[in-house]
Amino acid sequence: xxxxxxxxxxxxxxxxxxxxxxxxxxxxxxxxxxxxxxxxxxxxxxxxxxxxxxxxxxxxxxxxxxxxxxxxxxxxxxxxxxxxxxxxxxxxxxxxxxxxxxxxxxxxxxxxxxxxxxxxxxxxxxxxxxxxxxxxxxxxxxxxxxxxxxxxxxxxxxxxxxxxxxxxxxxxxxxxxxxxxxxxxxxxxxxxxxxxxxxxxxxxxxxxxxxxxxxxxxxxxxxxxxxxxxxxxxxxxxxxxxxxxxxxxxxxxxxxxxxxxxxxxxxxxxxxxxxxxxxxxxxxxxxxxxxxxxxxxxxxxxxxxxxxxxxxxxxxxxxxxxxxxxxxxxxxxxxxxxxxxxxxxxxxxxxxxxxxxxxxxxxxxxxxxxxxx
Numbered sequence: 001x002x003x004x005x006x007x008x009x010x011x012x013x014x015x016x017x018x019x020x021x022x023x024x025x026x027x028x029x030x031x032x033x034x035x036x037x038x039x040x041x042x043x044x045x046x047x048x049x050x051x052x053x054x055x056x057x058x059x060x061x062x063x064x065x066x067x068x069x070x071x072x073x074x075x076x077x078x079x080x081x082x083x084x085x086x087x088x089x090x091x092x093x094x095x096x097x098x099x100x101x102x103x104x105x106x107x108x109x110x111x112x113x114x115x116x117x118x119x120x121x122x123x124x125x126x127x128x129x130x131x132x133x134x135x136x137x138x139x140x141x142x143x144x145x146x147x148x149x150x151x152x153x154x155x156x157x158x159x160x161x162x163x164x165x166x167x168x169x170x171x172x173x174x175x176x177x178x179x180x181x182x183x184x185x186x187x188x189x190x191x192x193x194x195x196x197x198x199x200x201x202x203x204x205x206x207x208x209x210x211x212x213x214x215x216x217x218x219x220x221x222x223x224x225x226x227x228x229x230x231x232x233x234x235x236x237x238x239x240x241x242x243x244x245x246x247x248x249x250x251x252x253x254x255x256x257x258x259x260x261x262x263x264x265x266x267x268x269x270x271x272x273x274x275x276x277x278x279x280x281x282x283x284x285x286x287x288x289x290x291x292x293x294x295x296x297x298x299x300x301x302x303x304x305x306x307x308x309x310x311x312x313x314x315x316x317x318x319x320x321x322x323x324x325x326x327x328x329x330x331x332x333x334x335x336x337x338x339x340x341x342x343x344x345x346x347x348x349x350x351x352x353x354x355x356x357x358x359x360x361x362x363x364x365x366x367x368x369x370x371x372x373x
Contacts, residue, residue, distance in 0.1 A: 022194055022226050023057040023080065028089035028099075030075055034303065048302045049075045051250035052089065054329065057194065062220055062227040064241030064258075066234055066273070070299055072250045073230045074118070077196045080228065081115045082106055093194070111141050111190035116216075118199040120179035124171040130157070130182055131167040137189045156185040160215060177208035184215065188223075196228045201236060213240055234277050238262055243338075246270050249299055249310040252329060256339035264349035266332060266341040269311045274351055289353035296361035309344065316358050317345045 031046040050072045057063045065073050078084045080091060082098060091099040093109060101109070114137075117123035124133055134156055135149045145152040154164035160181040171179055180200060187195050197216065201209040217240055220227055231237050237244060244261045246254040246269065254267040265271050275293040295314045300306055306313050312322040321344050329342040334349055 020059045021056050022059045022061075022094060023055075023228070024090070024092040025053065025055045025080065026090040026092075028053050028076070028079060028091065029087045030072075030079055030084065031087045045303055048250050048305060050079065050086075051305075053247070053250075053252045055245055055252060055255070057226050057228055059193075060220075060224045060226055061243065062217075062229060062241045064237035064244040065228060065230045065247060066232060066237050066244060067247035068232060068273075068299060070302070071247045072302075073232075073247055074198050076247070077115065077198045077228065077230050081113055081196050083115070111137070111143075112193045114187040114190060114192040114195050116180075116183050116187050116195060116197040116200045119203050120176050120183055121171075121203070123183055124179055126171050129168050129170055130174075133171070133182060134186050134189050137186065141190060143190065152189070153185075156188055159188065159219070160185045161211075175208075176204050177212060180204060180212050181215065184212075184219070188219065191223075192225060194226045194228070196230070198230045199232070200229075202231065202233065209236065216240065234262075234273060246273065249305055250302055251310055251342070253311065253342045254340065255329070256336070260336050260339045260349075263351065264336075264339075265351065266335060266339070266346040266349055267311075267343045268315050268317055268347055271347050271351065290351055291354050292357040294357070294359050294361055309342070314360065316360060317347070319345065 028050055029052050030050040031048050033043045034045040035041055036044040067073055079086050086099050131153050134153045138149050157164045162181055201212050213236055229240050243257050245252050248269050254270050272293040272295055275291050300313055308324055308326050309322040312318040327342045327344045329340045332341050332346055
């Protein structure tokens, strides 16, 4: 097996130049109805999984979407790929509105938007060979590459670092990391222009995660494919993404380039997320101390989210205004161009250690106080 990537020749170049919008999402909403009462089928509420988000992914760009579990990241990915129908909002792909497109209208676009799923074990059909799994999208879309589909599949296996001779093997004969590489090869089979990667390494061993992320990054750079990279691991997103959006309880609360988000965050929730990232200093005590923020409780229920700012129930800067007015996602004073924040009382643009740690968990505060006596 060769160590070099053997890159297939695309059917066509990615349309548009870098910096041109490939995907534009506006006001995207997905509410899941809750049935109950009498009669049983009566709608008594809704889970507001995604509630009016805006984002743009440019041609050839790697865009990260981060947030804690249950914030609506994966639902957003499935809405964009139209594996789910949105409740409302707009999804434009290369200027074409696809939010309400039917199956026939989506057919020519399906091959250009592909998805890599979180679980490499359940996303592959155990009864099909690797060759059948990867060639399946080509058969469905009626694509006959030069040299035949088998040759193309073997090229793709080599592209993702697998042995082309594994063509006739079944998924159970591969490790988790190898199965995810098969999933990557399947996503590349139709030479897409946009890949939605839904936590593609979270189910893998830590020693394998870097290999898969580096593979995705190399494929993205070589083929010019745009990525929407969904993850809760901030370190992985920082390594892979050029721009990052932070999501909380169905809302995007901060967007910016990688450097400004990770070194000059403004939203309190982003500060809390970054303070939870473990860091190992290899240079002794020379590294500057970082802020420590420990929040109380869990994310509120998406069935009945807080009024105004949804983070206010866990925020140390919350005031009356936060309960009555929802903060808009805008560029605030001191932000670099394109860095948007949804907060009435933004934090200073730094992650340096504070004089006192922020501890909002009463039980933890009491425990630390008693330990210090």
